[in-house]
Amino acid sequence: MKLGLENFHFAGGFSVISKILLGGVFTLLLPQVLSAEQIRGPESIEFFDRAMRFFEMRDHSVRVVALGSVLIGISCGMMGSYVVTRKLSLFGDTLSHAVLPGIAIGFLWAESKDNLALLLGASFAGFLGVACISLLKKFTKISQDSALGIVLSGFYAVGICMLTRIQKMDFGNQSGLDTYLFGQVSALSTNDLIGVCASLVLITLFITLNYKELLISGFDPEYARSVRLPADILQYLLWALLAFCVITSLQVVGVILASALLIIPAASASLLAKRMSSYLCIAASLGAISGLVGAFLSFLGERLPTGPLIVLTASFLFLLILVFRPHHGILVCWVKSRLQSHRIAMENTLKAIYQVIERHNFSETSIRMEELMQRRNLGSGECMKEVNRLSRSGFATASLDPHSPSGLPPEKRVSLTPKGWEYACRIVRNHRLWELYLTNEARYAPDHVHEDAEKIEHVLGEETVRELERILSNPRRDPHGKLIPSLVDIERGWLG
Amino acid sequence: MNNPHKPLEIHDLTVSYQRKPVLYGIDLEIEEGSLVGVIGPNGAGKSTLVKTIMNMVKPNGGYVKIFGRAPKAGISRIGYVPQRETVDWDFPVTVMDVVLMGRYGHLGWLRKIGETDRRIACECLEQVHMLPYANRQIGNLSGGQQQRVFLARALAQESSLYLMDEPFAGVDAVTEKTIVSILKGMRDRGKTLVIVHHDLASAREYFDHLLLLNMRKVAYGKTGEVFKPDLLQKTYGGRLSILSDMASKSAGVRVIEKEAYFTEK
Numbered sequence: 030m031k032l033g034l035e036n037f038h039f040a041g042g043f044s045v046i047s048k049i050l051l052g053g054v055f056t057l058l059l060p061q062v063l064s065a066e067q068i069r070g071p072e073s074i075e076f077f078d079r080a081m082r083f084f085e086m087r088d089h090s091v092r093v094v095a096l097g098s099v100l101i102g103i104s105c106g107m108m109g110s111y112v113v114t115r116k117l118s119l120f121g122d123t124l125s126h127a128v129l130p131g132i133a134i135g136f137l138w139a140e141s142k143d144n145l146a147l148l149l150g151a152s153f154a155g156f157l158g159v160a161c162i163s164l165l166k167k168f169t170k171i172s173q174d175s176a177l178g179i180v181l182s183g184f185y186a187v188g189i190c191m192l193t194r195i196q197k198m199d200f201g202n203q204s205g206l207d208t209y210l211f212g213q214v215s216a217l218s219t220n221d222l223i224g225v226c227a228s229l230v231l232i233t234l235f236i237t238l239n240y241k242e243l244l245i246s247g248f249d250p251e252y253a254r255s256v257r258l259p260a261d262i263l264q265y266l267l268w269a270l271l272a273f274c275v276i277t278s279l280q281v282v283g284v285i286l287a288s289a290l291l292i293i294p295a296a297s298a299s300l301l302a303k304r305m306s307s308y309l310c311i312a313a314s315l316g317a318i319s320g321l322v323g324a325f326l327s328f329l330g331e332r333l334p335t336g337p338l339i340v341l342t343a344s345f346l347f348l349l350i351l352v353f354r355p356h357h358g359i360l361v362c363w364v365k366s367r368l369q370s371h372r373i374a375m376e377n378t379l380k381a382i383y384q385v386i387e388r389h390n391f392s393e394t395s396i397r398m399e400e401l402m403q404r405r406n407l408g409s410g411e412c413m414k415e416v417n418r419l420s421r422s423g424f425a426t427a428s429l430d431p432h433s434p435s436g437l438p439p440e441k442r443v444s445l446t447p448k449g450w451e452y453a454c455r456i457v458r459n460h461r462l463w464e465l466y467l468t469n470e471a472r473y474a475p476d477h478v479h480e481d482a483e484k485i486e487h488v489l490g491e492e493t494v495r496e497l498e499r500i501l502s503n504p505r506r507d508p509h510g511k512l513i514p515s516l517v518d519i520e521r522g523w524l525g
Numbered sequence: 526m527n528n529p530h531k532p533l534e535i536h537d538l539t540v541s542y543q544r545k546p547v548l549y550g551i552d553l554e555i556e557e558g559s560l561v562g563v564i565g566p567n568g569a570g571k572s573t574l575v576k577t578i579m580n581m582v583k584p585n586g587g588y589v590k591i592f593g594r595a596p597k598a599g600i601s602r603i604g605y606v607p608q609r610e611t612v613d614w615d616f617p618v619t620v621m622d623v624v625l626m627g628r629y630g631h632l633g634w635l636r637k638i639g640e641t642d643r644r645i646a647c648e649c650l651e652q653v654h655m656l657p658y659a660n661r662q663i664g665n666l667s668g669g670q671q672q673r674v675f676l677a678r679a680l681a682q683e684s685s686l687y688l689m690d691e692p693f694a695g696v697d698a699v700t701e702k703t704i705v706s707i708l709k710g711m712r713d714r715g716k717t718l719v720i721v722h723h724d725l726a727s728a729r730e731y732f733d734h735l736l737l738l739n740m741r742k743v744a745y746g747k748t749g750e751v752f753k754p755d756l757l758q759k760t761y762g763g764r765l766s767i768l769s770d771m772a773s774k775s776a777g778v779r780v781i782e783k784e785a786y787f788t789e790k
Contacts, residue, residue, distance in 0.1 A: 114613075114616055114617060116613070238634075238635065239634075241626075241629060241632075241638070242629075242634070244618065244622070244626070245626045245629055247616065248612060248613065248616045248618055248623070248626070249607065249611070249612045249626070251579075251581065251605070251607045251611055252605060252607055252612075252626070252678075254579075254580075254581065254600075255579055255600055255603060255605040256601065256629055256630035256682075257600065257601050257630070258629070299615075299617065302617050303617060303619060303662045304617055304618060304619055304622065304662075305617050305618060305622075307617075308617045
C-alpha cells in the first residue's frame with residue numbers, strides 16, 4: 030500500500046514533468062523533425078490545424094478552456110500580489126494542499142463528480158486547515174512556517190490516501206479525480222467557469238472596495254490598528270478569498286501547483302512594480318498570459334496536463350523579467366559592469382602611455398609597443414587589443430616605425446591623439462591629486478596611497494576634482510615628486 | 526480649560542509577559558503640550574508601555590486613559606510612530622503613499638483620498654525635507670530618510686497626542702537634529718508628545734519632561750528636576766532586587782488566581 034502511494038505521486042510527477050519537457054520541446058521547437066519522423070501519422074498537419082482551431086475559438090470547449098485559464102490567471106495574480114507582499118507564500122501552498130481531503134470527502138458524499146459537493150468539501154477542508162494553523166500558532170510555541178508545514182503535509186497525506194481508495198472503488202474509475210492533482214483544463218465545464226467568474230468578481234470587488242485598507246494593513250499592521258482599521262478581519266477575509274480562489278483554480282492547475290500560479294506572477298511583478306496598483310496590474314496580466322499560453326500549449330500536445338504548462342509559462346516569464354528588466358536586470362547589470370571594466374582598462378592603458386612618455390621627459394610623442402606592454406604588464410595580443418580599442422574610440426593611433434633597423438620586422442609605435450592626451454592627463458591628474466589629498470589631508474603614509482588612488486582615479490568626478498584642487502591650493506607636484514598635469518597643461522597640449 | 530481631561534493618564538498599571546512583570550504599578554499623568562522622553566535601560570519596559578497604551582498588550586492591572594477614554598476608543602486620537610524595523614521596507618509603496626496613510630484615520634471606509642489630503646501630505650513632506658523623494662519607492666531610502674517619512678505620516682495625521690517608539694534609532698546626527706526641531710515645533714503648537722529614547726546623554730536637551738522607567742516609575746517630572754545623578758543611578762544602576770522578586774511572585778499568583786477562578790466556574 031505504502032509503496033503504491035509513493036509510486037502514485039512520484040512516478041506521476043516525474044512522468045508528467047518528463048512528458049512536458051520532451052513533448053513541449055519537440056512539439057514547439059522542432060515541429061518539422063516531428064513530422065519527418067511521423068510521416069504515417071496525421072499529427073504534422075494537426076499541429077497547425079490545432080493552432081488555428083485554438084485561435085479561431087470556434088469550438089465551445091476551446092472557448093471555455095481559454096477563458097477559464099485566463100480568468101484563473103487574473104484572479105490568482107491579484108490574490109498572489111497580496112500573498113507575496115504579506116509574506117504568506119507558504120500559506121497559499123498549504124491551503125491548496127489542505128483542500129485535497131475535502132475534495133475526496135465531497136466526492137464520497139455525492140458519489141459522483143458533483144461540483145457543488147466538491148466545492149463544499151474543499152471549502153470545509155480549507156477552513157479546517159486555516160483553523161489548525163491559527164490554533165497551533167495561538168496555543169503552542171511552534172512558529173508559523175512549521176505550523177504551515179505540518180498542516181500542509183498532514184492534510185495532503187490524508188487526501189492522497191482517500192483518493193487512492195476512491196480510485197479502487199466501483200464508481201472511482203471514471204471519477205477523474207486525479208485531474209485535481211495535476212489539473213486538466215479539458216475537464217473544465219461551463220459550471221466550473223461560473224465558479225471561476227464568481228471568484229474573480231468577488232476578488233476584484235474586495236480589492237477595489239478595500240484598496241487603501243489592504244495597503245496600510247499590509248505595510249504596517251500595527252499602525253493600521255492604531256487608526257482603528259480592522260486589520261485582523263481584513264486578514265481573515267483575505268484568507269477566505271484566497272481559499273475560494275485556490276479551490277476554483279484546482280481544476281486547471283491542480284493541487285500541487287496551485288500555489289505556483291499565486292506566487293510566480295506576483296513575484297515577477299515585485300521585480301518591476303513600485304506601487305501596489307501597478308503591482309496588481311502586472312501580476313494579473315502575467316497570470317492571464319500564462320493561463321492563455323499554458324492552455325494553448327496543452328491544447329497542442331495530446332493529453333498534456335495544463336497546470337504544469339501554465340506554471341512553466343509563468344516561470345519562463347519570470348526568468349525573462351529577471352534577465353531583461355530595466356535598472357537591476359541581470360542583462361543590464363552585466364552590460365554595465367562590462368562597460369565599466371572596459372572603461373577602466375582603457376583608462377589604465379591611457380595612463381600607462383602617459384607614464385611612458387613622461388619617462389622620456391615628454392621628448393617624443395609616440396612610444397614603442399614593447400614599452401607599453403611592460404608598463405601594463407600585458408602580453409602582446411592583449412596589449413594590441415587595448416590599443417585597437419583606443420584607436421577605435423579615437424584616443425590613440427598605432428603605426429609602424431619607419432626608422433626601425435632594416436632586416437627586422439618594423440616596430441609598432443603608439444601615439445595619443447589630442448583627445449586621448451587630454452583624457453590621459455585627466456586620469457593621471459585624478460590619481461596624483463588623490464594621492465596628495467590622502468597624504469596631506471588624511472595623513473596617510475606616502476607608500477600607502479598608490480593602491481587606493483588606482484581605484485579612485487576612475488570614479489573621481491570633475492566637481493570633486495575642483496574641490497580637491499581648492500583644498501590643496503592647485504598643487505603642481507604629487508607626494509612622489511611627479512608633476513600633476515593641470516587644466517592649463519591639458520589645454521596647451523603638452524607638458525614641459 | 527476647554528478640555529478637562531489630560532492627554533494621557535495611567536493608573537497603577539501592571540503588565541507581565543508569561544508571569545514575568547515588565548511594568549509594575551505605574552502612575553503617570555501627562556499635561557497637554559509637553560514633550561516627554563521615556564528613558565530607561567534595556568528591558569525596562571519602555572516599548573511595553575507604548576504597546577499597552579496602544580492597546581496591543583492587555584494590562585494585568587490598572588488602566589490607561591487617553592483624553593479620559595479607554596484605549597480602545599482613545600487610540601484614534603494618538604499619532605503612533607512604530608519602530609522602523611516593524612515594517613517591511615520592500616513593500617510596493619512610494620513615500621507619498623506612506624504619508625497619505627496618515628490621512629486614512631480621517632477618511633471612512635470607501636472614502637477616497639482627496640485634494641486636501643494630498644496637499645497636507647505634501648506640506649508634511651516639505652517639513653521633514655523629503656518632498657523631492659515623494660515618488661521614490663520606500664525601499665530606496667536610507668534609515669534616516671525612512672524615519673523622516675514616518676514622522677511626516679504622523680504629522681499628516683494631525684493628532685493631539687503622539688507616541689513614538691525610538692524615532693532616533695539608526696538615524697544620522699543631522700537627521701536627529703531635524704527630527705528634534707520638528708518635535709519641538711509640534712510641542713509649541715500645543716501637541717503632546719511621548720517619545721521612547723535610548724540615549725541618556727541627549728535626553729536632557731531634547732525633552733522638557735522625562736519619565737525614568739525601570740519596570741516601575743522611578744521618577745517623572747520636568748527635565749531639570751528629574752535629571753539628577755541619584756535618580757539616574759536608581760534607573761540604570763540595577764533593579765531593586767526585593768521588589769522585582771516579589772513582583773515576579775505576585776505576577777505568578779495572579780495567574781494562578783485566575784486559573785482557580787475559571788475552574789470554580
